Amino acid sequence: MNFLLTLAYDGTNYCGFQVQPNGRSVAATFQDALEAVLGSRPDIKGCSRTDAGVHALGFRLNFHADTRIPPQKLPLALNQHLPPDIRVLAVQxxxxxxxxxxxxHTKTYLYRIHNHPIDSPFDAAYYTRVPRRLDESAMQAAAQQFVGTHDFLALCAAGSSAAAHGDTVRTITDCHVTRRGDEVDIEVTADGYLYNMVRILAGTLCEVGAGRLRAADIPAILTSRDRSRAGPTLPAKGLFLKCVDYPEKEEQP
Structure with missing residues (x-):
């Protein structure tokens, strides 16, 4: 059978999802648990390649396996063999x-900002702190400029294989900024992303929130295809893969 799993994980101690030679990955750790439960190590297909330090609230992966364990009991079985910073939430x-x-169909990312001069003692590993007050209304106006189908090369870090092949057009269907007290959240939904695209987008919105860029500057930044005109790449620790959406027919066995 082909199993689709939903995972949540804290990416702090991992080199990313994908198996890499330079550190411990979420994928390798998950496969260790899979081998302990199934007695085999099936190939897994992840929905994305989250970078080192990036977290996930609703990562999706699938694998083929023959097992007598009912799907509804797989989360408990796997979680018994996983470290506490990785959890299987659901299986189908x-x-x-x-x-x-x-x-x-689409993937939604969340970027969390703590807009205060002082860190929180509880969750500093899960946001980026910006000490000066950000103008979230200006950020929201700028966020709307990213919605649509555009060439996002200006929001792409060097070393991108997609950029090397000239494949830098993506469609953002939603991008919005919300504030709750000192917490500013940026959410982006798109059909795909370039290398560090969300972290650069968030950095660009922070430049707008700080008054160093204007919402009206965003179209020209995108048209320029010039990385130097966009904002900084914000740290990985503030980024979460929130959810992945599939066409309904795809998830029906």
Missing amino acids: TVPEDFHARYAA
């Missing part, structure tokens, strides 16, 4: 040809 069966990455 999907069609044999389902692929967690290629079947994804």
Whole structure:
């Protein structure tokens, strides 16, 4: 059967989701648990390649396996063999040809900002602190300029394979900024992303919130395709893969 899983994880202690030679990955850690439960190590297909330090609230992956364990009991079985910073939230069966990455319709990322001069003693590992007050209304106006189909090369870090192939057009269907007290959240939903795109987008919105850029500057930044005109790449620790959406028919076994 083909199983589709939903995972949440704290990316602080990992080099990213993808297996890499330079550190411990979420994928390798998950496969260790899979091997302990199933007695085999099936290939897994992740919905995305989250970078080092990036977290996930609703990461999706799939794998094929023959097991007598009912899908509803797999989360408990796997979580017994996973470290506390990785948790399987749900499991379902999907069609044999389902692929967690290629079947994804959209992915939503959340970037968390603590807009205060002093860090929180409780969750400083899960946001970026910006000490000076940000203008969230200006940030929201700028966020709307990113919605649509654009060439996002200006929001792409060096070393991107997509950029090397000239594949830098993406469609953002939603981008918004909300404030709750000292917490400023940036949410982006798109059909795909370039390398560090959300962290650069968030950095650009912070420049607008600080008054160093204007919402009206965003279209020219995108048209320029010039990375130097956009804002800084914010730290990975504030970024979360919030959810992945699939067409309803894709998730029906």
